[in-house]
Every structure is written in C-alpha cells, then in structure tokens.
Amino acid sequence: MTTLTKEAGAPTPAGTGPLLSVRDLHVSFKTEDGVVRAVDGLSFDLERGRTLGIVGESGSGKSVTNLTVLGLHNPMFTTVEGEILLDGRELTTARESELERLRGNKVAMIFQDPLTALSPYYTVGRQIAEPYMKHTGASKKQAWERAVEMLGKVGIPNPKERAKDYPHQFSGGMRQRAMIAMALVCDPDLLIADEPTTALDVTVQAQILDLLKDLQQEFGSGIIFITHDLGVIADMADDIMVMYAGGAVERGSTDEVLRAPRHPYTWGLLNSMPRLDSDLGAPLSPIPGAPPSLLNPPSGCRFHPRCGFQERVEGTGRCVRERPLLAPDRASACHLTEEQKRTIFIEEIKPRLG
Amino acid sequence: MTSPIDIEGGGTSVVVDGEPGPEAKSEAVKLEGRSPGQLMWLRFKRDRTGVISAYVVGFFFLIALLAPLIAKLYGKNPYTVYADERPELFDSAGVPVHPNGGISSEFWFGLEPGNGYDVFTKLIYGIRTSLMISVAVTIAVVITGILLGVAAGYLGGRTDYFLGRVIDFLLAFPAQLFFIASMPVVVSLFVSPRDETPTYVRVVALIIVQWFLGWMGLGRILRGTALALREREFIEAARVSGASSWRIIRKEILPNVVTPLLVQATYLLPGFVTAEAGLSFLGVGIVEPTPDWGQMFSKASTELVMQNDITYMFFPGVSMIIFVVAFNLLGDSVRDAFDPKTAR
Amino acid sequence: MSRGGRHVYSALSVLAAGALVLTGCSKGGSDTGTNDKKDQQDAKRQQASIKFGGTADSTGPAAPVPGAKSGGAMEVLQRDSYAHLDPGQIYVSDEGSLATLLHRGLTGYKTTSNDGHQHEVVGDLATDSGTTADGGKTWKYTLKDGIKFQDGTPITSKDIRWSIERLFAPFINQGPTYVQQWLADTSGATYRNLLKDGPYKGKHLPNSVLETPDDKTIVFHFKKSHPDLPYALAMAGYAVVSQKGDTKERYDKNPVVTGPYKIQSFKSGKSMVLVKNPNWDPKTDPIRHQYVDQFNITFNQQFETSTKSLLADSGADQAGISFNNQVDAGNLSQVLHDPKMKARTVSGYQPYVGQMNINMSHPAMKDKTVREAIAYALPITPFVRAYGGNDAMEVAGGLISPTVSGYDAAFDPWGKKKNPGGDPAKAKALLQKAGKLNMKLTFGYINTPEGQQYSTAMAAGLKKAGFDVQRQEIPAETYYDQVSKLNNNYDIFHTAWGADWPSASTVLPPLYDGRVIADGAQNYSQVNDPKINSEIDRINTITDPVKSAAEWEKLDQYIVKDVVNVVPTAYYKQVQIAGSKVGGLVYDDVIGGVDPRRLYIK
C-alpha cells in the first residue's frame, strides 16, 4: 500500500508540472438511444494549491469529466479516450487496483447532495475512518480517532459523540462538513468538489465555502470546483473554465472571465443572472433554446443554434461548418475575432448587466 | 452577504439550469419535440426482445381469438369423445394406446387420456378461455385500482386512511385459501344449486374472486402516484383556478398515471393467467368438458397421465411457459420504454 | 376405498381422496387387453346362497384356518383414521372391517369355506341366529354362557337392551337404522320419537317392543314380519355396548370391546395398537380367531404408499397388510401381471352396484320406449374408464351384485356386457318409433373429476342416439341429497348402492318399493310399479333365505328388463395385497375386503 506522502506518488519530475493535466479527453456512453458524447475533446491543467472552477449547464460534461478522473465511470458502457495525468501519472489506462489506491487518498471528491452521498447504514465516524484505515493501514481505533479529529476540524461540535451518529441525524450543513472531513481525511493532493453547496441553504453555503478555503490553506490541495452558480465560483476559484455541450468554450482567470468574458455563451450566462441593484422592471434574459442533444450534437460550433452573433462572423455559415478551437491559456472557442468579442461585450452586453 | 460577486457586486448567486441532475441520464431531454408516448414507442421499437415478445404475446391472443376458425379448418372440436368414437385408439382406462400420447397426422397434439379429447383443439380453446378470464380480471382490477387508488391519493384524509386500512385488511387474507373457499359461494350467488351452472357463471365467479383480492397492489401504486401529483404545481394551479376535483382527476391526474398503469397491467395479466390456472388445477375453477388451460394441468397431474404417457403434460406446460416468459419480457420492455433509468 | 358411493358418505370418500391425494382415486393403469381371462375368473366368483344357522352352527370355537400359527405382530397400513369406534356409529367399510376384531353382536357371519365366498348367519353372542315362530314378527335370542366385556364383566340381556335403546338417542346419527325402524314400525327418522333421549333419562322401550324376561333372553316384537333380522343384527352397528361403560359421545373414541382384540392405544390420525383381549373366550365364538398377538395400525398410508411398502416386502412389512387399502391404480397392472406379486393379492367385488336412474316422475320418462332407448344407448365405457378401466370396474347386467345371495351372471338384457359402448342405432330406431327424436334429456351428474369425465362422454353417447342431453352438475357432497328430492330436475342420474347384508332385501325394497317414495328416500327413480310392490311384500315374508334369494333375483330381472326405470352400469372391484409372511389372506365378500379375523403370520 502506498503511503500518503506526496513525494512517493510523483515519479515524474515532481512538483514541476501541473498537478492534474487533462489532454483531449473524450468520454462517450452507450445508451439505448445511441452514443452520447458527454465529453468531447477537453483539455485543462490544474496547479497545486490552486482552485479551478468549472461552470456550465447540466449536461455540459462537468461532472462526467471529474468522475472519469477518478475512474468512477461504468467501464461497460463508457469509452474514454485522451489523457488524464495526475502528477504525471496516466490514469485512463491505470489498473483498477492502482486507481483504488489513489481514490480517497491522493484524489478525493465531495458530492453535491450529502444526504444521498453518505450511506444511511453506517455511522458518520465509520464512514470517515474507512478510507483512512484502507489507505494508511491504521488500526480501527486510530482511524476512529482520526475521524473524530477530522470532524472537529470541519467544525462539528462535540465530534466524539457525533461520530457515532448516522447521517440522517445530522443537519444538511453538518452532513456536508462530514463529507468534507471524509474527503480530506487522507490529505489528498487533489480535491474535486462537485457542486458541494447546491443542496444547501444560502447561509450554510457560505460557511462551507469558507471552510473549504481554510482547509485548502492548511492542506495545500488543488481543488476542482464544479458549479453552475457563478456567484459561488467568483468567491472560490482562481481560474474558471466554462463548459458547453461536452467541451470547454472559455478559459481564464476568474477575474478575466467574469469581468471580460469573450464567449457568447458566457455572456448568456451572465445575462441570465438576477441582480440586487438592477431595476425591478428590468427583465432577465435567459439564453434562448435548450441545451443540445449530445446524442446528435450540432455541427460546427455546438452553441450556434442558440447564438445570436453568428452572422457577425466572417464567412457565411462558418459557425455551422467549422468547430472553433480553444487556444491554450486565456482563450475562448468562438469564431468572432478578439476585437469583435471585446467590443460586443463592452457595447452590447455590459450595459445590460448594469 | 453570500457569494459577493466581485464583477457586478451585490448580485445573488443564480442557478443556471432549473433542475440539477446527473448529466449522464438526460437522454430524454435530447429527443426533444416528441411526446412521451412517441418517445416510449420509439424506445420500445428499438428493443428487439420486447418486439419479439410482443409478437409472441400477440400470437397467443390471435390464437385465442381465432380458436373456432382454426378448429374448423382443422376439422375437429374439443368436445368430441374420441375414446368412444374411436375405441381402438384407447385402452379401457382411456389411455391412448399409440405412443407419445397418440400423436399422429390426424391428431397433431395427440389425445387426452380419459375421454380422449383432441389435444390441439382443446389447447387453443383452453387458451381462449384462460385469456378471456384474465383479460377481464385485469380490466376490472385496473378500473378499481384507478378509482380507489386515485381517490385515496387525491382526496387524502379520511378517504385515504379508510382505503389504506381496507387494503391492509385484504392483504392479510390468505389469498389462495380465500379463492377456493369463496368460489362455490360466488357461483351460488348466480344460480340456485338446483340448476345447471352454465360455464359463464364459473367464468364470472373466477373473475370476481380474483378481482376482489387483485386490485390492492395497483391501488397502492396509483395512490402513491396521485399523492405525489397532488402536490405538483399544475394541480395546485388547476385547483386554485377553481376546477372541480373530478375535473382535476380526469384532466390532470389520469393522463399522468397512464404510465405506471400500463406497466403494472402488463405485469398483472400473466399473474392472473397463472392464478386462474391454479384454481382450475385445484378443481374449483373451470371444469371438464370446458377447455381451459388450468383444467388441462389438472388432467395432466392425474395418475393416468403420470403413470402412463407424460406427453400430454407438455402441451399446456410448454405453451404456458412461453406465454408467461414472453409476457414478462414484454412487461420489462414496456417498463424500460417508459422509464429508461431503471436498472435491469 | 369405496368408489362411487353407497350413500352420501361414500360419495365423500371419493371427494376426500381427490382432495387429500391428488391421484388417490384418479385411476390410471393401462390394461393391455390380456385381462379377459382374469375377468372370466372373476365372473365365476360369486356368493353362494346364505342360510341361517342353528345352535350347532353357532357353537364355538371356529374351525381353525388351515396352516395357521399363533403369535407375532402384524403391521396394518390404513389410509383413513377411524372416525368412529362406537358400534352405534359404525356403518362404513373401514370401521366395519376393524369392528370384526373388536365388537360382537347377537349374530354374525361365519365363513363356511376357506375362500371367503360361502357364509352363513349364526349366533355370535346368542346361541343361534334367532328363532321366530310367527314368520318373523317375534324374534327370540338367548345369550351364551361365558361371554364377557374386555373388563371382565359378563354380558347380560340388559346390555343388549341398552345397546338397542341408545340407538334412539340423538347423538347416535351415523349407524344403520333398520332395527330401530322395525321396532317403531315407521320409516325415516321418526323412530326416534319412540324413545327420544335413548335410555339415558331412565326411560326404556316398553316390553311390547323389546323384552328381556331374564338375564339371558331378549325378545324383539315387530308389528310386521322381518325375516331379515338375523342379517341386520350381524351389522357392526348392532354390536353390544356396555351399559356400565357407556360414556355417550366419548365412547366413540374408547369403547368397551368384546371381540378377540382390544385397543391398547389409539392416536387418532396416527396409529392404533390392538392387543389380545384376555376376556374373549374362543369357546363362545364360532366366527373369530386370535392368531396374531398384536396389530400395529398406522394411518395416512395412501394407496400408493401402502402398495409400495407391501410390494417391497421388506422388514416389518413382510408381515404387513392393509384391511381396506387397495392396490393403487398406478401399480395395478404391474401387480396383476407379475405372478409372484399376484400370489400375494386377493381381489373381489365391493358390494356396490352402479346404476343409471331414470326419473319416472317426469312425464317424458313415462314412455317405456324412451326408457328402452336410453337403456340401449347408454355407453358404460365412460364409467368404467373414469374409475380406472377393467381392473376396477366390471360392466353389470343386473342390480344384484356378485357378492349378494342370488346373483345371476348370465343376465344381460341390454347387451352391455358384450357391447359396453351402447347401441345408438337401435336406440335411435326406438326413439324414432316413439316419435321423440331430439327430445330433451336432463342428466344430473356428480361434480367430481370422475363425474365430469364420464358424464360428458355418456352425454355424447346419448346424443348420438338422438337425445338432446343437458348436463347439470350437482355438488359432490350434496349429490345424494339433491337426487333424492322428489321434485328434482334430472331425467337421468347415476347412483351406486351397496347391500348392507348379502341379501337383495337391502337392495331392491329400499330402491324400488313405490310406497317409500319420499324426499330423501332412496327410491331415486321414483318407480311405483304394483308388481314390484306386491313382490316385495311377498318375498319379505319368506323366512328361508335361500328361497328368498332366488325370488329376489327374479324380481331384479323384472325391474331391469320390464320396468326399465334403471340401467345397471358396473360392479365395483378391488385388489388388495399383503406381505409375504401374511397367512390366511382371504377376500371376504361380506366384509368387502380382506378378512382380518383369519390372518396369521407364517
């Protein structure tokens, strides 16, 4: 069994490359209705100690990407192509036993709904202690103490007693704290938080986000933060990747993406957000149309059926014919020129945002 | 105070899409522009097992429907006592003397030990009787399930409580024992013991008895569905807009329970077929000479058959296995077509 | 087991068999057509005429069974547990067989041959079979010396009187009622009015009816002549009950016995052990033996099980037997075709005769030509088939069974023995002659699997002859009640009747005497023919049983051939088997099964 030290898990030039590097990832499912291309050519990097926010509608492939990182997809119905490198180690071809050693250890995950994500049949303490025992070889007693310690760390009052409780005896926020304790019990390098606050009410949401930030300070993990809530992402993330229909459409630092978005989809997202200081009468403008079917995705730019800026692109029907590529670093996958993007945002979008 | 968004400042966080859910399971969304019924039909048509099963089941219903015609073409009927018509084919106890149950080019499925009925016509008429009864029970159960289940779920309160207790009570009945105990009673409700019991009386009695203890499962499911629907916004809206309960049930609830109803009915029917056969097997259902699937099993389990030539057994046995398997597969397919998420 | 039905009770046995063992009574067996020889042999078997014995015949001990040895325990495999042990409640065959070992009455049947076919009625507790000076109105019996109950108390005429009087009590409702009715000179159940609560409230029958002048003498006074009393008193139902030991209803489980064996233990539904009764004195008993030390009876042995055990012939089952179980239909042909096994079997007739009644009260049935058409048309094969083929049923000619005194094997007026399938052509011609072609004929049938089977086929046969047959089902357990109602709907319906004693006096008068037509009576065909009535009266006064047997047979032929109110269908047969160490194995025609009294262990 591997140890939890970071050095041991990094045979490649350690600490130099990104913690997680995803290259040209394709994930598709076989369903009864046909093949669903859930992720279609996705690439991104995550550095240690940084937080990457992934935004997008349901079905845009955010969660699938991250389940694939952990190898939790069902191998019978799923095809994975491309590279996922964790500390330089290739995960798509890794053996199951190797993945098992990584999961909960180097890579941990926090799920959206802590009520369904925690087993109702076992105590919270046991569920936290389990991965610790497995990955560190600790005794039952040690693992239990560790679980109690972790519960204390995530702010559960009287952790000694509460560890013996079952998840249904916890409140929603406490459950999510327990979930976080479970994820961090082995000091993971990479923490994937899949909409960790969506199921919580707003006050608790803030507490959890604060907790996550504090813990990141303490443990130095890299975090992938998945959400469709732009407010949350602004608070949490260092970088943002916007996903649409299985691919990334815009990438950049949080500041850049939120202040000067360059993709019509991102504009749409921002547009559809209500604001406290806007006029009461001002209507929200949701993105027209519905998310595309990934069984039979639109040709060219996946967003073109819902995009209001197609005709400004040079070359008629280019959006329909040609899929725009996403350049590395700060970039957006759109056929509009950089100049157009900037002017359209400043002249047409920003005023509407107020 | 939450999520201070630095760009615009002071905006509350927003949920981009209404209903968050696991992305992988959203195929339904992708077949946009089609009604649920069309979607179901499309999915069903793609399910080869389901389609084959549907053909097999259809074949059985066709046989049942056309039994008199088939028998006419074949030139025999299930009532001719060949043991007396053609005594040379039988011994004195009524066992066909030729091997394999007397199968020949003349009697395709052989002859029934005992009175020597023609097995082929007896089987197709038997399927006809059994299916007729089971379809009637299913229809009765579905109607009762809708009426009582939806009433309990939608009206709630005292009605719901009362119906719930009734269901509890009926579920505690030893069902089979109740069937055999009540069959003579129900038969006697229709005829005085002095008169002939026409076959249809036994048929009606079988339908009533099975219906009486058959509707609770469906009733519970529909109650659950109606209960859930009652809380939904569009029902709320209809209620606020002053629609009557009856109208809401008819226009809003019923269309929404069609799915579970169809799935359940597909599972119920083969159950009723086997239960009806069980009663006839025990001797309280359909009796000789009326052809019936279960009555054939009863005949097949006599020593006359078991001791001498078991060929006869296989005709009701194998045909029923095929029917039940096909119907169950069909049921699975219908369920999957409606609700592709369910694991199989 | 009793197939068909002697009365309501037997109809139920059939039903019970159907319910308890799926296959218990549902026939089977493929006779291969080589059984004709056996059938002819059986045809020769018949009851020789029975006479009433005097003092010499009635003196014990019984003639020893050739080769018999004493000692050993015999295993008895029975299907049904005994429901009744109180003599007053015993009527059916299972308990009747057992009663031959336990109970004694004033008279009994002595076998005068070693094959079970010849009998005479002798005095059992009494010194002779009874004496009458006035043609059967007054009967006098004298008790033997040295007869005792199992507890050692001597049997006196008071006990006999008690035994008769208690039959009038309401709780006695299963046994025969002949003597009660004769004493009260009435039919039906009104005899109970003679002594409403039996002797239990201190009342007794007047001396003008039943007289016990001293401890040894009993005198029966009847208003009418009843020459059959010696027969009647030989029934287990009239065996003696201890006045001192009478526990009323509870006597049924634990009777005080008088026979060669007493009950050591009885676990109802499980087992019973019979051991020798030391207070039985062989010198007083001309009928019974006491060879076996002990009978171990186990119940719930289905026909298949008992047959299988006895066929296997190993261990304790070598000395195994069943008093009443038959060889099951499934094993029958195998057993009969293997000479080694066949040697261990006995076969014979049950006392029942099946008959198709034609309802004479229906106007349409009053036409004799129509009745003749029915008689010609009716196929017997369906009936034989439904109950297991030629091994289980034999096509009948007359109404008197081969086990009854007076049977005539040659009588076959409708050619059924030759052509059991019926003669639809002849019938159709008759029907045409009567101008009744396609007349409606309502056929009431018993709703058992067998009844459903044979009635369907019989109806098909009758249809061929030009009848428009309407089958009506009748629930099995009320079958006999329904068909014995005067205003029933049925033109034809099948019944079976067994003689209570081997004289046609228990067959023809109850079934065909036109003056006993009543709701619930057994004149099912409701025939009221002056000649039948007068003949019954005439023959009933004949005190010589041999002479009367011949006269009954003549009446039988008149009824079947000339009145045609009934069509005989079949005689019920059975085969029984025992282990290889069982000696004295005899099929007794009167008992209708193995004779338990003669058994010994080789």
Added chain:
Amino acid sequence: MLRFLVRRIIGAVVILFLLSIVTFVLFFGVPRDPALMMCGKTCNPDAIANIHHVLGLDKPITEQYWIFLHNLVMGSNQFAQGPCPAPCFGYSYHTNEQVWATLMDRLPTTVSLTLGAAVCFLFVGLGTGLLAAWRRGTLIDKAATAGAMVISSLQIYFLGPLALAILVYQTHWFDKPDYTDFTHDPVSWFTGLIIPWVILSTIFAAQYTRMARSSMIEQLQEEHVRTARAKGMSRAYVFFRYAWRGSLIPIVTIFGIDLGSLFGGAIITEYTFGLPGLGNLAVQSVFFSDLPLLLGVMLFSASMILLFNIIVDAAYAFIDPRVRLS
C-alpha cells in the same frame, strides 16, 4: 420497540377478528350443509334437524359467532366430544378431532416443507443473483438472468407433476413424496420431502435471483455507493458492505411475505405432492364445508401472514438505522 409490538399486535388482532367474520359470512353463504355429509345412509329431514341441533347450527348466526369467539378465548367444556382448551376452534365436523390439535398435527409438515425449501431458495437464489450482479453484463449474468426468467415463469402445477411423473412414476428413482416426522425417522423425513423442496425452491430461487440481481444493481447506482468507491474502497467491499446492506430491505420484505404465506399452507404444492400439511387441510375443509376447520386454517394462515409482516417491519429497524419503530 415494545410500543411498536403492542400496536402492531392489536392491529393484527383487529384484522383477524374481521377476517373471522368474513369467513363466517362466507361459509353461511355457501348453499351446502355440513349436516348432509354427516347424515349417513338413511338421511332425512329429521336426521338433518337433529344434526343441526347437535352442531349448534340451529342457533342464529350471530349467536354461533359469539360462541365461537368465546370458545376461542376461554376454551370450552360444552363440546360433546370432550373438553377443548383455549385456543379452541371447536371440533371438526368431519373427523371429530379438535381443530387446534389438527392444526398442530399438520403444522410440522408445512414447517418442514417451508423451512427446507426456504434454506435452499435463499442460498441458491441470492447466491446466483449476487453473482449475476457482480459479473453484470458477462455471459454468466446473461445466462443467470435468462435462466431465472424462464424458471420463475414455471408453475408448480406443471413442474411438480412433471417431476413426479419422471422421478417417481416412470423411473421409480424416488418414492412418492410423503411426510415422516423428523424425530421418528430423519432419513425418511429427508427423502420424503426432497422432491417438493427441490421443486418449490427452484421456482422461488429463480424469483430471488431476479430480485437480488436487480436490487443489487439498483443499489450499486446509489450515490452513497459511488461515494464509497470514490473513497477508494474496493469493489468487493462496496458490493458486500454498501450495496448488499441496501438490497436487504426489498429482499427481507419479499422473504417475509413468502414465508408468511408458505407457513399458512403452501396449498398448490401440498396438493400436488399430496403432503398432509396445512394447505391440504385447507382444501379439505373447504370441500367438506367443515366450518370449524375452515375458520381454524383461515385464521391460522392469516396470523402467519400478519406475524411475518410484523417481523419484517421489526427487521427493518435492524437493517436501516433511519427506521424507528414507534
């Protein structure tokens, strides 16, 4: 727990009470008369009236019912056949045996049949179901699924006689099934029941295979199971600790229902094999219009169903900590 039991038992008693009324009414709805069957050869209206009186059938139905209830709770010394301690269902019309004694006499057969078969079908059925779920999508899974589909569609009234015909009548390899008391002769007990066990458990096992498989697969898609995998727990651990625990609820529910109804008398099985258990007793009581016996069997069977309902509900509390008994 105690309060739960008390409440449930009261509920069960109410249901049994109602059921006894229904049975009573049902019986009097039948146009048959037990007296006709006890009447003997020389039956006539007087004799029938007499039997009615002896059996108490001449009293009004409400009074008869009241007597029945009274005897059930208090026992009775009023019976001609002898004393009848509580729970007294009276004496059978047909056999004159105490009904309760008859039930207890038949019970071992039914219990032997049920328990033996239950052990078989639980192990075989669940084992196959788990294997199929574990190897989901493989040939094993497909074979098990298809096999279970076909076998569970078989009927005992076909499979039973078929087995009898082949194994008993045609080849004589086995004796006809019969019940021997275990304490009397364990070997005969086993050999006499082996065919019914195998046949009954084959059909049930197939149903349990299907149920275990689909229930496991459903559980394996639960989010908390995914969480456990994400924690790095091995597939086997997750399978047997997490998914299995969740699958227990439906399995225990169905198992309880099955046991309850089997203990109340496996009618068709016992009838097919001619086993002298409660199921056959039930058929018998119906055919003989034996009211005391019918009531006895009916209430006994229903009690079994209700008892196992309570046991199942209590079992939920042990399986699922969320369930609180109150």
